[in-house]
Amino acid sequence: MKTGAYSKLTLHSLHIRKDKKNYIVEDLSSGEFYEMPKICIDAIEMINEGKMLSEIEAVLTSGYPDEEVDMTDFAGQLFALGLVKSVDGEEVPRTEKKRGEPEGFNWISPRVGKFFFNSFMTRGYIGAMILCVVIFLVRPELWPRYQDIFPFDLMMYNIVAVLLVTFLLVLVHEMGHVLAVRSEGLPTRIELGHRLVFVVLETDMSRVWSLPPEKRNRLYLAGLYFDAVMLLAALAAKLVFSDDEVIMGIAGVVVLNTVIRIIYQFCIYMKTDFYYVLENKTGCYNLMENGQSFLKNTLSFLPGEPYTEAFSGEEKLVRPYAVFYLLGVIITLVLAAAYSVPQLAFAGSYIYTGLSHHPGTLLFWDALIFLLQFILVFGLLFYSWSKKYRLNQ
Structure with a gap:
C-alpha cells in the first residue's frame, strides 16, 4: 500500500516510555518493543493527531534543522514493523502477531x-x-x-x-x-x-x-x-x-x-x-x-x-x-x-x-x-x- 505527502496514517495501540537516551515503543497487541529517538516519537504523536505526512515533515524539518526528515521513508519503516493500522481510512492487512507473553511461571507469586x-x-x-x-x-x-x-x-x-x-x-x-x-x-x-x-x-x-x-x-x-x-x-x-x-x-x-x-x-x-x-x-x-x-x-x-x-x-x-x-x-x-x-x-x-x-x-x-x-x-x-x-x- 502506497503513501503520499497528503496521506494520513492510523497506528495500532502503542505505549511509549522515555528511556535513558531515547524512547521505548511497545506494540500492545504483540508485546514487541522498539527503540526510537525523540524525532520519531514527535512524528508518531502527530500521526495520532491526524496530521498529513507533509504537515508532519514540515514541522519536524523546522524543529530538527540538523536532521534529514523524510516522512515517507518513516512511514515505510512503520509499515515494516507492522504498526500501521490504516492509510487514509483504508485498512492495512496485518498478519496477527500473538502477544509474546510467556505464562510458564505465573503461578509464582x-x-x-x-x-x-x-x-x-x-x-x-x-x-x-x-x-x-x-x-x-x-x-x-x-x-x-x-x-x-x-x-x-x-x-x-x-x-x-x-x-x-x-x-x-x-x-x-x-x-x-x-x-x-x-x-x-x-x-x-x-x-x-x-x-x-x-x-x-x-x-x-x-x-x-x-x-x-x-x-x-x-x-x-x-x-x-x-x-x-x-x-x-x-x-x-x-x-x-x-x-x-x-x-x-x-x-x-x-x-x-x-x-x-x-x-x-x-x-x-x-x-x-x-x-x-x-x-x-x-x-x-x-x-x-x-x-x-x-x-x-x-x-x-x-x-x-x-x-x-x-x-x-x-x-x-x-x-x-x-x-x-x-x-x-x-x-x-x-x-x-x-x-x-x-x-x-x-x-x-x-x-x-x-x-x-x-x-x-x-x-x-x-x-x-x-x-x-x-x-x-x-x-x-x-x-x-x-x-x-x-x-x-
Whole structure:
C-alpha cells in the first residue's frame, strides 16, 4: 500500500516510555518493543493527531534543522514493523502477531520473588560474591583445576555427577532470573538455547523492557547472585569436609562449573547477563551489533558492512566496547586452553584406551557410555543451532 505527502496514517495501540537516551515503543497487541529517538516519537504523536505526512515533515524539518526528515521513508519503516493500522481510512492487512507473553511461571507469586529480591537480600548476594573472592585469595589451592570435572575413577559416575550438578546449577541460575522477573509481576519462561558451543537454558526476559532502566539490572544480575550463593556453599563444603572424598569431589565440580560460568558472563562479545547490564547502563541497545560492525570496518580483513551507528553519539560507547569485545574473545581462548582442551584431551585418551579393551570388560562399557554422553551433548547443541536458524529464517 502506497503513501503520499497528503496521506494520513492510523497506528495500532502503542505505549511509549522515555528511556535513558531515547524512547521505548511497545506494540500492545504483540508485546514487541522498539527503540526510537525523540524525532520519531514527535512524528508518531502527530500521526495520532491526524496530521498529513507533509504537515508532519514540515514541522519536524523546522524543529530538527540538523536532521534529514523524510516522512515517507518513516512511514515505510512503520509499515515494516507492522504498526500501521490504516492509510487514509483504508485498512492495512496485518498478519496477527500473538502477544509474546510467556505464562510458564505465573503461578509464582510476586511476593515470593520479592522475598528473594529486595534491598536486604541484594546486599547479601553482593556480600557472598566478596566472600568468595576473599576465600580464593586466602586459600588459592581451592581455585578450580581442569581435573575437578573427573571426581571419580569411573567415567559413568563422573557423567552422572557432572550432568546432575550442571543441570542443578543452571536451573538455580535461571530460577534466579525467574524469581527476579516475578518480583516485578511479569511473566516469563525458560527455553533451551546456546552460546557458542555451550548448550544453555535461557530465561525469557523480553518483558523486562516494560520496566524503567533502573529496575532492569537486578533482573539481569539475578542469576549471578544465585551463582555466588552456590559457589560460597561449595567452598564452605570443601573447607569443612576436607576429609570426605565424595563431598570434596562434588564440591569441586560445583566450584569449577560456577567459576567458569561467572567468568564467561564477563565475555561481552556474547549476549551474557553482564552484557545486558552494560547495555542498560549505557542506554545503547545495539552495542554488540554496532561493535561487530565497527570491528569489521576497522579490521579490513573481516567480512561485513561498514560501521554506521544507529543513533548519533554512540560511537564513543562503541569503540571502548569493541576493545572489551576482543578482550572477551581472549579470555575465552585462555579458558579453553586452561580447561576445555586438557579435559577433551583426557576424555579422548580415556575413550580410546577404554574402547581398546575387550567388550566384556567394565572399562570398555565405561568408555562407550562416556562417548555416548558426548554425542548427546552435541545433539542438543545441533538442535539449538537449528532452532535459532529456523527462527532467523
